[in-house]
Amino acid sequence: MTSVADLMAYDEVLDRFDPVLGLEVHTELNTQTKMFCGCTTTFGAEQNTQTCPICLGLPGALPVVNAVGIESAIRIGLALNCEIAQWCRFARKNYFYPDMPKNFQTSQYDEPIAFNGWLDVLLDDGSVFRVEIERAHMEEDTGKSLHVGGSAGRIHGAEYSLLDYNRAGVPLIEIVTKPITGTGERAPEVARAYVSALRDLLRALNVSDVRMDQGSLRCDANVSLMTKDATEFGTRTETKNVNSLRSVERAVRFEMCRQGAILATGGSILQETRHYEEVSQSTRSGRIKETAEDYRYFPEPDLVPIAPSREWVEQLRATLPELPWERNNRLKADWNLSDEEFRDLVNAGALELIVATVDAGAPADEARSWWVAYLTQQANTRGVELAELPITPARLARVIVLIAEGKLTTTLARQVVDGVLAGEGEPDEIIAARGLAVVSDDSALLAAVDEALAEQPDIAEKIRSGKVAAAGAIVGAVMKKTKGQADAKRVRELILERCAEQ
Amino acid sequence: MSLPTPSGGSASEGRAISRGDVAHLAKLARLAVTEDELDLFAGQLDVILQSVATVGEVAADDIPPTSHAVPLTNVFREDVVRPCLTQEQALSGAPAAEDGRFRVPRILGEEQ
Numbered sequence: 001m002t003s004v005a006d007l008m009a010y011d012e013v014l015d016r017f018d019p020v021l022g023l024e025v026h027t028e029l030n031t032q033t034k035m036f037c038g039c040t041t042t043f044g045a046e047q048n049t050q051t052c053p054i055c056l057g058l059p060g061a062l063p064v065v066n067a068v069g070i071e072s073a074i075r076i077g078l079a080l081n082c083e084i085a086q087w088c089r090f091a092r093k094n095y096f097y098p099d100m101p102k103n104f105q106t107s108q109y110d111e112p113i114a115f116n117g118w119l120d121v122l123l124d125d126g127s128v129f130r131v132e133i134e135r136a137h138m139e140e141d142t143g144k145s146l147h148v149g150g151s152a153g154r155i156h157g158a159e160y161s162l163l164d165y166n167r168a169g170v171p172l173i174e175i176v177t178k179p180i181t182g183t184g185e186r187a188p189e190v191a192r193a194y195v196s197a198l199r200d201l202l203r204a205l206n207v208s209d210v211r212m213d214q215g216s217l218r219c220d221a222n223v224s225l226m227t228k229d230a231t232e233f234g235t236r237t238e239t240k241n242v243n244s245l246r247s248v249e250r251a252v253r254f255e256m257c258r259q260g261a262i263l264a265t266g267g268s269i270l271q272e273t274r275h276y277e278e279v280s281q282s283t284r285s286g287r288i289k290e291t292a293e294d295y296r297y298f299p300e301p302d303l304v305p306i307a308p309s310r311e312w313v314e315q316l317r318a319t320l321p322e323l324p325w326e327r328n329n330r331l332k333a334d335w336n337l338s339d340e341e342f343r344d345l346v347n348a349g350a351l352e353l354i355v356a357t358v359d360a361g362a363p364a365d366e367a368r369s370w371w372v373a374y375l376t377q378q379a380n381t382r383g384v385e386l387a388e389l390p391i392t393p394a395r396l397a398r399v400i401v402l403i404a405e406g407k408l409t410t411t412l413a414r415q416v417v418d419g420v421l422a423g424e425g426e427p428d429e430i431i432a433a434r435g436l437a438v439v440s441d442d443s444a445l446l447a448a449v450d451e452a453l454a455e456q457p458d459i460a461e462k463i464r465s466g467k468v469a470a471a472g473a474i475v476g477a478v479m480k481k482t483k484g485q486a487d488a489k490r491v492r493e494l495i496l497e498r499c500a501e502q
Numbered sequence: 503m504s505l506p507t508p509s510g511g512s513a514s515e516g517r518a519i520s521r522g523d524v525a526h527l528a529k530l531a532r533l534a535v536t537e538d539e540l541d542l543f544a545g546q547l548d549v550i551l552q553s554v555a556t557v558g559e560v561a562a563d564d565i566p567p568t569s570h571a572v573p574l575t576n577v578f579r580e581d582v583v584r585p586c587l588t589q590e591q592a593l594s595g596a597p598a599a600e601d602g603r604f605r606v607p608r609i610l611g612e613e614q
């Protein structure tokens with residue numbers, strides 16, 4: 001356990017060292033079946049009900065590659081601006097650990113399907129940081145271990161382990177960055193922004209559920225420090241078990257401070273795997289890392305090589321959807337927003353909500369204004385994220401349409417939205433139940449206008465003598481009498497008509 | 503297949519595999535090999551590797567290394583679910599099982 005005393009202050013770390021990051025992201029593909037067999041991949045099934053002789057590694061069973069797994073891998077590679085291998089093979093990664101019943105993991109070694117790419121990530125201040133991609137390769141997920149005895153499911157002190165192989169063989173793509181340098185103080189932010197951008201990208205490609213909480217997107221963060229005058233990278237640690245975007249940021253920051261303290265006292269960093277602990281927001285030592293050759297990789301003899309034709313690659317390129325950053329640029333232009341205005345929307349978590357509201361039939365201006373003004377206020381008051389407010393984009397869109405049709409005023413619309421937030425149902429039901437429809441009956445409005453004019457004869461006189469601006473006070477009075485249920489523009493017209501008649 | 507780089511031991515000139523390599527491989531394979539056996543196996547493995555190496559002598563520069571004897575590429579299957587084993591079937595060959603899971607001895611010092 002690392003105590004606070006063993007950590008260097010973040011500013012001091014930056015004064016003395018440059019951080020270097022390497023991020024490895026594993027994403028489970030959302031294929032119907034596993035990578036090398038026809039077992040289903042549904043999450044959360046009863047243990048060991050999704051296996052077959054192939055993924056259990058029984059003698060004589062032979063794997064066959066899932067075509068959609070390969071397609072997804074190539075599409076991910078293309079979206080990451082990678083080159084796609086003309087020819088590549090799977091390899092066996094040999095190790096002794098019971099999470100793979102075969103005693104090896106089918107992976108790719110020195111022939112990844114995709115390599116040499118990049119991903120531009122947007123930082124909080126709107127600047128763009130380019131992360132270079134080393135490779136994206138195909139492999140299979142492992143089973144899940146449960147350690148019995150010992151403390152909190154950890155191996156230490158465990159008496160035995162129990163294995164569930166439902167997940168063993170689920171297709172995984174591992175995406176590895178080149179060393180990320182030059183981030184300075186923004187290293188933790190870059191790490192988070194990269195994983196976030198990658199998540200958005202994979203979601204847009206519809207190749208993965210990208211649920212960090214369910215493990216379908218996992219990040220291992222390699223962190224090392226270089227002294228300012230160093231020409232070579234320092235020894236790195238690899239932190240695993242980083243299960244949220246916030247944890248990615250915290251884990252990198254923690255490792256920087258931990259390593260800084262060790263290096264400052266003349267110590268050296270152990271090349272090891274560390275585990276991120278959500279509760280203490282720190283990392284703890286795992287195992288000393290075996291070097292690559294210890295896995296004794298060799299070409300998988302049971303799977304023939306993959307040679308994607310250039311025609312096929314181009315066909316797959318044509319299936320790439322509008323990528324998140326392209327979409328953002330388009331929306332920014334369509335909505336006529338500045339970079340800063342657009343970034344505020346993104347940071348407020350309003351972007352997808354506005355898009356959904358527009359899709360449900362509302363004009364973009366109105367949709368944006370509701371989400372960033374009134375609903376942001378409501379979210380702040382309740383201390384929740386915008387997306388957690390109990391109002392759907394469809395219901396908000398309905399309210400906006402009713403305003404456009406003249407059936408609600410802005411004041412009434414807010415009451416309807418309040419009703420939706422209070423769980424009173426659909427906007428139309430709330431209007432009926434609360435009696436919030438606009439009073440569009442001129443005779444009812446005229447009665448209220450006459451009443452207001454009679455109550456304030458001096459103002460009425462001003463209007464009659466041509467001081468039209470004075471009408472505002474009467475409009476206000478009428479709105480009060482009709483409890484906001486009148487269209488202010490119509491009320492004004494009626495006041496002016498009335499005064500001209502008399 | 504790539505062999506580990508020689509890592510010390512009593513490798514003599516011209517040997518394909520050293521005593522240190524054998525010790526390293528034995529450790530990776532979780533085999534308890536005695537000091538005497540290291541000498542014995544290093545010698546035997548060396549003979550095997552030297553014999554296999556003669557194959558390399560006939561390989562010309564224009565012949566790429568072959569990992570697969572069959573000239574096939576791109577053998578894929580449709581992403582269609584097939585029936586799985588039941589839990590009972592899956593566990594039927596396991597030496598030990600508990601709570602629907604395979605039970606294995608505790609694992610020392612190798613948390614993944």
Ligand SMILES: [Zn+2]
Binds near residue numbers: 037039053
């Ligand atoms: Zn299977």
